[in-house]
Amino acid sequence: MAWWHRRDRAVPTGSEATDSAPACSCCTxxxxxxxxxxxxxxxxxVADLLERGQQDAIRFASDLMVATSTIGAFTRALLPVRLTDGRTVTFGVWVSIDRDxxxxxxELGRDGTDEEYRTMRFDxxxxxxxxxxxxxxxxxxxSAGIPADSPYDRPVPYLTATxxxxxxRIMNEAWAPAEVLTGSRAWALHYDPDALRTRTTTEAHGGYIRRALPADTVR
Structure with missing residues (x-):
């Protein structure tokens, strides 16, 4: 199993420090x-490396896969975490995988059939x-795999077992929002399901329906 050979550092990791509120790509x-x-x-x-070290080590990087010359290869997987208020927080984490x-x-993501991709599993x-x-x-x-009920053609794998x-516990228990939504994720604490309202806008040249947004959302 490919992995990195270095001592853990008792500081926030680079991947954690770069968390940010996701932007909406379909509207403003x-x-x-x-x-x-x-x-x-x-x-x-990879995030723990200095910038020059990243430049030297990374051989391929996308939002879904990272390959390096020194500390192995990684692929993206989704980790859903249930909250006690009924919501689910989804983390796009990374899994270290061997070369094969x-x-x-x-290969499955690039050239595999839909059936081959949907039955993909890996540890x-x-x-x-x-x-x-x-x-x-x-x-x-x-372990990770593709959810059987996913509506997408090439969905990102989910963590399925450990x-x-x-x-x-993370995968099976419900967590308090204030415990999980910390730091740069704290914007998501401002959630009031009773204040949500559905805003439907019909344009003269093509109509569309916007998702429900909090009443105090700044547009």
Whole structure:
């Protein structure tokens, strides 16, 4: 199993530090606190490198896969976390995978049939450490695959199983919003389901329906 060989640092990781509120790509609205989503920009071991080290090590990088010459390869997977207020926070984490798995996931994503892609499964080590769990979940053994009910043609894999006690709790328990939505994610704490209103706008040249937004959302 490919992994990085360095001591953990007792400081916030680069991937955590670069969390940001996701922008809406379909309109001029802000992020939706009813469905908060956060992609961690790089795997922790890559983010921990200095800028020059990243430039030297990274051989390929996209929003879904990262390959390096020194610390292995990584692929994106989604980690949904249920909140006690009924919402789900979705983290786009990274999983460290071996070379053969990297080649197989790349090939299926690029040239595989829909059926082949949807039955894809792989194992790896968790390479992200979002707060509040932090580095105690790094290197957790995890499995990932494609949800059977996904409506998308090439959906991002989800974490499906783990033997790690804390990651098992993350995947199966409900968490208090104030415990999970910290730091740069705190914007999603401003959520009031009773204040949501559906705003429907019909344009003279083509109508559209905007998603429900909080009453105090700045447009």
């Amino acid at each position: 609205g802000g992020p939706d606190p009813a469905d908060p989503r956060f992609n961690l920009s790089l795997p922790d071991p 798995t990297y080649a197989r996931v790349s 790896g080590l968790l390479a992200s450490s979002p707060e509040p769990w932090g580095r105690r979940i790094l290197r957790a053994e995890v 033997t790690h006690r804390t990651v098992t």
